[in-house]
Amino acid sequence: QNKPVEVEFYYPVAVGGPITKIVDDMVTDFQKENPNIKIKPIYAGSYQDSIAKALTALKGGTPPQLAVLLSTDMFTLIDEDAIVSIDSLAKTDADKKWLGGFYDAFMQNSRTGGHTWGVPFQRSTIVMYYNKDLFKAAGLDPEKPPKTWAELVDYGKKLTKQDASGNTTQWGIEIPSGGAFAYWLFQALTTPNGAILMNEAGNEVYLDKPAVVEAAQFWRDLSAKHKIMPTGTIDWGTTPKDFLEKKAAMVWTTTGNLTNIRKNADFPFGVAMMPQQKRGGSPTGGGNFYIFKSGTPEQQAAALKFAQWATTPERAADWSIATGYVAVTPAAWETEKMKKYAQEVPAATVARDQLEVSVAEFSTHENQRVTKTLNDALQAALTGSKTPQQALTDAQRESDRILRSYK
Numbered sequence: 001q002n003k004p005v006e007v008e009f010y011y012p013v014a015v016g017g018p019i020t021k022i023v024d025d026m027v028t029d030f031q032k033e034n035p036n037i038k039i040k041p042i043y044a045g046s047y048q049d050s051i052a053k054a055l056t057a058l059k060g061g062t063p064p065q066l067a068v069l070l071s072t073d074m075f076t077l078i079d080e081d082a083i084v085s086i087d088s089l090a091k092t093d094a095d096k097k098w099l100g101g102f103y104d105a106f107m108q109n110s111r112t113g114g115h116t117w118g119v120p121f122q123r124s125t126i127v128m129y130y131n132k133d134l135f136k137a138a139g140l141d142p143e144k145p146p147k148t149w150a151e152l153v154d155y156g157k158k159l160t161k162q163d164a165s166g167n168t169t170q171w172g173i174e175i176p177s178g179g180a181f182a183y184w185l186f187q188a189l190t191t192p193n194g195a196i197l198m199n200e201a202g203n204e205v206y207l208d209k210p211a212v213v214e215a216a217q218f219w220r221d222l223s224a225k226h227k228i229m230p231t232g233t234i235d236w237g238t239t240p241k242d243f244l245e246k247k248a249a250m251v252w253t254t255t256g257n258l259t260n261i262r263k264n265a266d267f268p269f270g271v272a273m274m275p276q277q278k279r280g281g282s283p284t285g286g287g288n289f290y291i292f293k294s295g296t297p298e299q300q301a302a303a304l305k306f307a308q309w310a311t312t313p314e315r316a317a318d319w320s321i322a323t324g325y326v327a328v329t330p331a332a333w334e335t336e337k338m339k340k341y342a343q344e345v346p347a348a349t350v351a352r353d354q355l356e357v358s359v360a361e362f363s364t365h366e367n368q369r370v371t372k373t374l375n376d377a378l379q380a381a382l383t384g385s386k387t388p389q390q391a392l393t394d395a396q397r398e399s400d401r402i403l404r405s406y407k
């Protein structure tokens with residue numbers, strides 16, 4: 001008997017819950033059906049760790065054959081000549097039908113130059129989780145989350161509580177801004193304010209436009225002026241934790257945290273779309289499958305098979321229910337298990353319905369460097385070390401310099 005084709009598979013974890021076990025179980029199920037393929041799942045850390053590890057392994061001559069990495073890593077992976085386009089592998093009519101079956105909003109970070117490079121897997125939009133008990137205690141209707149920026153501020157003030165010595169014991173709102181994800185959350189402010197941050201070719205950014213500066217000013221004002229959010233930066237992991245510990249009444253984070261929050265919240269909570277300013281909207285987020293160029297044709301075919309299997313309607317539904325990520329195809333939402341789940345947990349449909357007004361996640365060539373520039377600017381604006389205008393003007397200049405050679 002032939003030896004099974006081996007595929008090393010890097011994957012990240014960006015949300016709470018037993019993700020490594022869920023991935024291991026998924027691989028075990030796949031192998032039961034496909035004994036001629038051996039998928040070796042390798043937990044590679046955060047998204048940022050995972051792309052760094054994949055690129056280091058590539059340079060050392062031992063890249064994985066398959067990886068889930070941010071959808072926004074597409075340009076970097078193309079520039080490094082690390083990956084093959086999915087359309088070059090997905091040749092049959094059935095393959096093409098599969099590739100055409102994903103939500104278009106997710107595919108926006110998968111395509112460039114006439115090719116498709118990533119397959120949507122753990123995909124998201126940003127949603128607002130809010131504590132219904134704390135809403136009631138503040139005299140707010142627990143079935144009516146804030147719909148606009150003005151309401152967000154108004155509700156936030158009602159939901160912020162201090163103890164006798166003036167220390168804040170409960171924050172109205174927390175939006176994570178520490179570490180690598182600040183730019184993503186920022187897009188949940190710039191999108192409603194009518195601003196787009198980059199072009200489709202990934203070689204131009206628009207960070208110093210008035211609507212972008214306004215969005216940063218609003219974010220800063222939530223703490224500095226309205227006093228409804230902690231000052232300084234808030235870490236990604238702190239937000240769901242503070243929500244579960246009732247230290248924050250409303251938090252913004254990925255829908256990928258939904259199952260974790262459902263399992264751990266000892267209070268009723270609601271999930272809402274991003275509040276509107278000029279319009280609604282969120283960026284999409286999360287990770288795509290990428291197939292590496294260095295694999296043999298057999299390994300690439302095996303990697304494609306696994307990506308196809310993991311995104312079949314039944315499997316996409318399983319993954320969505322286990323995590324809270326949006327099931328990536330409309331067909332997955334038509335499965336019996338997903339229909340039942342959506343009925344039992346209507347909160348799960350919010351991120352999906354928000355896709356209609358969602359935009360591509362910020363992504364450019366030299367993505368890590370450009371994104372860091374924007375993150376640093378946002379942190380400077382939020383901590384008050386620079387005005388939002390100054391911070392974003394600097395970020396624009398720096399990004400223009402980085403992107404000059406991609407014009």
Ligand SMILES: O=P(O)(O)OC[C@H](O)CO
Nearest residue numbers: 014124184254256285286
């Ligand atoms: O937390 P996720 O997996 O929804 O992804 C978040 C964003 O894409 C961060 O860049």
